[in-house]
Amino acid sequence: MTDILVALLDACRATPDAPAISQGKVTFTYGELHARIASVASGLRQLGFTPGDRVLFSVRPNLDGIALALGIIAAGGTVVFADPGAGEAMFRARAALAAPKWVAAESLLYLVSSRPLRRVARRRGLELPPYSAVVPNARHIYAGPWLPGTPRLGTSLGSLLTGSSLSRPHPVEPLVDQHHEALIIFTSGTTAHPKAVVHSRASLGTGLAGFAAHTRLAPGQRLLTDQLMIGIPALISGAHWRLPLPGADPGAKPEKYLDALPETDVMFMVPAALDALLRAPGTRAPKLQTLLIGGAPVLRPLLERVRSRWPETRVLAIYGMTEILPVAIADADDKLAYDGLGDYVGELLSPAAIVDGELVLSGPGLAIGYLGSPPLNTLATGDLARIDGNRLVLLGRSKDMFIRGSTNVYPGLYEPVIAGLPGVAEVAMVGVPDEIGDDRIVLVIVPSTDVPPGLTAEHPVLAAVAAALPGLIDAAVLPDLVLASPTLPKTGRSAKLDRASLADLVEAQLR
Numbered sequence: 001m002t003d004i005l006v007a008l009l010d011a012c013r014a015t016p017d018a019p020a021i022s023q024g025k026v027t028f029t030y031g032e033l034h035a036r037i038a039s040v041a042s043g044l045r046q047l048g049f050t051p052g053d054r055v056l057f058s059v060r061p062n063l064d065g066i067a068l069a070l071g072i073i074a075a076g077g078t079v080v081f082a083d084p085g086a087g088e089a090m091f092r093a094r095a096a097l098a099a100p101k102w103v104a105a106e107s108l109l110y111l112v113s114s115r116p117l118r119r120v121a122r123r124r125g126l127e128l129p130p131y132s133a134v135v136p137n138a139r140h141i142y143a144g145p146w147l148p149g150t151p152r153l154g155t156s157l158g159s160l161l162t163g164s165s166l167s168r169p170h171p172v173e174p175l176v177d178q179h180h181e182a183l184i185i186f187t188s189g190t191t192a193h194p195k196a197v198v199h200s201r202a203s204l205g206t207g208l209a210g211f212a213a214h215t216r217l218a219p220g221q222r223l224l225t226d227q228l229m230i231g232i233p234a235l236i237s238g239a240h241w242r243l244p245l246p247g248a249d250p251g252a253k254p255e256k257y258l259d260a261l262p263e264t265d266v267m268f269m270v271p272a273a274l275d276a277l278l279r280a281p282g283t284r285a286p287k288l289q290t291l292l293i294g295g296a297p298v299l300r301p302l303l304e305r306v307r308s309r310w311p312e313t314r315v316l317a318i319y320g321m322t323e324i325l326p327v328a329i330a331d332a333d334d335k336l337a338y339d340g341l342g343d344y345v346g347e348l349l350s351p352a353a354i355v356d357g358e359l360v361l362s363g364p365g366l367a368i369g370y371l372g373s374p375p376l377n378t379l380a381t382g383d384l385a386r387i388d389g390n391r392l393v394l395l396g397r398s399k400d401m402f403i404r405g406s407t408n409v410y411p412g413l414y415e416p417v418i419a420g421l422p423g424v425a426e427v428a429m430v431g432v433p434d435e436i437g438d439d440r441i442v443l444v445i446v447p448s449t450d451v452p453p454g455l456t457a458e459h460p461v462l463a464a465v466a467a468a469l470p471g472l473i474d475a476a477v478l479p480d481l482v483l484a485s486p487t488l489p490k491t492g493r494s495a496k497l498d499r500a501s502l503a504d505l506v507e508a509q510l511r
Helices: 004-014 030-046 063-074 088-098 107-112 117-123 157-162 201-215 228-236 254-263 271-279 300-309 332-337 411-419 460-468 499-510
Strands: 019-023 026-029 054-058 078-081 102-106 139-143 181-189 194-200 222-224 240-243 266-269 290-293 314-321 324-331 343-348 352-355 358-361 379-388 391-397 402-404 407-409 424-433 439-447 481-484
Touching: 004 030, 004 063, 004 201, 004 228, 019 030, 019 063, 019 228, 026 030, 030 063, 030 157, 054 063, 054 088, 063 078, 063 139, 063 157, 063 228, 088 194, 102 107, 107 117, 107 139, 139 157, 181 201, 181 407, 194 201, 201 228, 201 324, 222 228, 222 254, 228 240, 266 271, 271 300, 290 300, 300 314, 300 332, 314 332, 314 343, 324 332, 332 343, 352 379, 402 424, 402 439, 411 424, 424 499, 439 460, 439 499, 460 481, 481 499
Parallel strands: 019 240, 054 078, 054 102, 078 181, 102 139, 222 240, 222 266, 266 290, 290 314, 439 481
Antiparallel strands: 019 026, 181 194, 314 324, 324 343, 343 391, 352 358, 358 379, 379 391, 402 407, 424 439
């Protein structure tokens, strides 16, 4: 079992002069990273931060934000990742469940969520919570320059990183047990029932140390990613974590990502972003040592294109989930060579069993539970699977679930909420996959009046439903398209929704 904080600090002490983390032209050595973590932890304690405090965290991945997150954990606290794009109602529900004592956010979020800019943001489709007041009686830490709307009594992150505690920080020692909560990640749910995964330092450290060992991350290797759960294993391994510049989003603007590639040895990307990068005109093919792909299913068409672009690169496909990362890792060549039934996802890295055909996971890398629920000892994944020796093959899904980007979408969480909207008789969500395995989310409504003769995108209720969804359901699962239908296909004596048949009908409609 590995404590992520202890492993990271050991790496900092082992090679204090080696480059640890960079963004743009700024690089911090392992010794400097250690000092920044210690400075944040020391500064927080001086402000009255106590072990066990939770921090609602809305700071983008950058050098200061990562130091803050690690410093919070070093101070014995819990980082509660909070996505401002989730919509105000969802954000408030998540904040209420987490009950944080602190809020850490970028000063720009305080500005645009204050009056009158909040109304301007709403007109542009962005439902932001008022950051200065969303958590009553919270203490505030702001990243960036002070801007209007930022609480006057808030603490600047810059002061934690440049104050006297940086030159004379207290030693960083674990202040709570390694099995105590350290990280909370909201994954899905509705405003009535938000769902959040809770990890400890031990569950994170065990999973990520195993990931680092299996991917053979090594000292001095330059890893390009903005994902904390990939960057931390790189640091534990003594590698050099390079963060892309702000705005260099390979999915939205892949051309801005290209400049970082020539100085990269290892790169991590989700399939949708990698697909966009491969399609971008002028994409160069530097001599990558390793390409890591994960966060969503990694399918043959994408791997074939990757292999043609990087024929000599070691390409690894990662299968995992928020509750446990990783579960299995497959070499791309082995995955392409597999011609059996199902999707070969690699060698198992976590204890696993097949129960009634379903993959069930356990082990020290498993999250300690869901926020507000009993401890988690095993995880029924919903994936039908087969284990051949130590090789895992997925055979489908036992639960209604599809994937968009890196988000697992469980339609049963959202359909009852949407069905309560005016003018809606029945509702169903389906996912229509593309060639790389990403699902386009389509919401199908049976109107309570003026039932159409067939599937259509033209019906008076559709616009009203679409307008009501932001803030009602998780922003990550907002549908790409809303259709009206005269009925929903049913199956069996119990007239259960036939989601597969509905998906086929929708796919035929979209052709």
